[in-house]
Amino acid sequence: MKAYNNTTYSILGILTTGCKSGYDIKQLMDQSLTHFWKISYGQIYPTLKQLTENELVTVTNTSQDGKPDRKEYNLTQKGMDALKNWLTQPVEQLPVERNEVLLKLFFGRHQLAEQTLMQLEDYKSKLEQRLQTYHMIAQSIQTHHENDPDSKYWLFTLDYGKRITSSAIEWCQATIESI
Amino acid sequence: MKAYNNTTYSILGILTTGCKSGYDIKQLMDQSLTHFWKISYGQIYPTLKQLTENELVTVTNTSQDGKPDRKEYNLTQKGMDALKNWLTQPVEQLPVERNEVLLKLFFGRHQLAEQTLMQLEDYKSKLEQRLQTYHMIAQSIQTHHENDPDSKYWLFTLDYGKRITSSAIEWCQATIESI
DNA sequence: TTGATCATGTAAGTGGTTACATGATTAT
DNA sequence: ATAATCATGTAACCACTTACATGATCAA
Secondary structure (H helix, E strand, O other): OOOOOHHHHHHHHHOOOOOOOHHHHHHHHHHHHOOOOOOOHHHHHHHHHHHHHOOOEEEEEEEEOOEEEEEEEEEOHHHHHHHHHHHHOOOOOOOOOOOHHHHHHHOHHHOOHHHHHHHHHHHHHHHHHHHHHHHHHHHHHHHHOOOOOOHHHHHHHHHHHHHHHHHHHHHHHHHHHHO | OOOOOHHHHHHHHHOOOOOOOHHHHHHHHHHHHOOOOOOOHHHHHHHHHHHHHOOOEEEEEEEEOOEEEEEEEEEOHHHHHHHHHHHHOOOOOOOOOOOHHHHHHHOHHHOOHHHHHHHHHHHHHHHHHHHHHHHHHHHHHHHHOOOOOOHHHHHHHHHHHHHHHHHHHHHHHHHHHHO
């Protein structure tokens, strides 16, 4: 079985959630996976084309009233198998976050303390915004997707985001105080 | 002033810490910045070349006894200015971590509970290892770099790593228990 | 003599973003 | 009319990793 990259599997996975078009996929990505996986149309459309060629999905042109035509993609058995097989594969290594704030802080000696503080304050407020967003998404899942079989797992990933973001905020505060 | 990417500035920054060669830079990266910035020789050497051409650094061929020849790079005034200017620039957006474990968990509905648990256990143990490493690095900085003017900032970034990793471990445990 | 460490570099390939290009439909 | 949303796609470019290539020096 050909090995695809994680982004390709993420698209395959999203096709199991009711999203059918490239546009749908982007929407869901931006709403739900945005804190740990983010992709652009420049990846989505070519990938869907490739998945079609490799028969992991089928495509149908559909017309809707009130909206432009679109293409609906559906997983084939082969596609579902590929997804499930990927899910069983152990994750080989921890992800490396690239954090520009930490990078700048690392060289903080060459900066005025005020400037460092400003960076940290700014970072903190962005994190607080993000935390807010996570709370809102969690709320929305609990109300609108109460019976969705996926919701349990979606809330797990959101919980991760909330915990990580909270401790990053705490770190900001602690660092600001001790600079 | 030409805009470089963060990786280029990270190299510029490391050249202020006593590291002088491409090899040195890689060593320090792997020891200290590895949890929030990681680069390969494939980036380091071409970047050093470019920085030399643009006169942000100067290069000297030096021979050492007991070790092969090497090239020593030193920041010019122009290079130091570029670094400091970059440090003042606000960070425009939060980094997006790409987390394969979360991605798989997001599609956990298509997996057996045992499998999900195994992934989480595995992730947790990798995180615990990482946390251990952070503690050791912090210790080593406190003993070997006590008077280093950079150490304060290095410990800040390590503290970030420790906090984030700890809460990720807690999340793993909580999720394992509620799956 | 062989493996570890020190040291520098390139080429091919992958993965990804951004900007661009197009066009339908609907509400204002 | 015109802006917003829905919808699909490509081309140029950037960033990065991996594999490859080379070679010095030293300790076991």
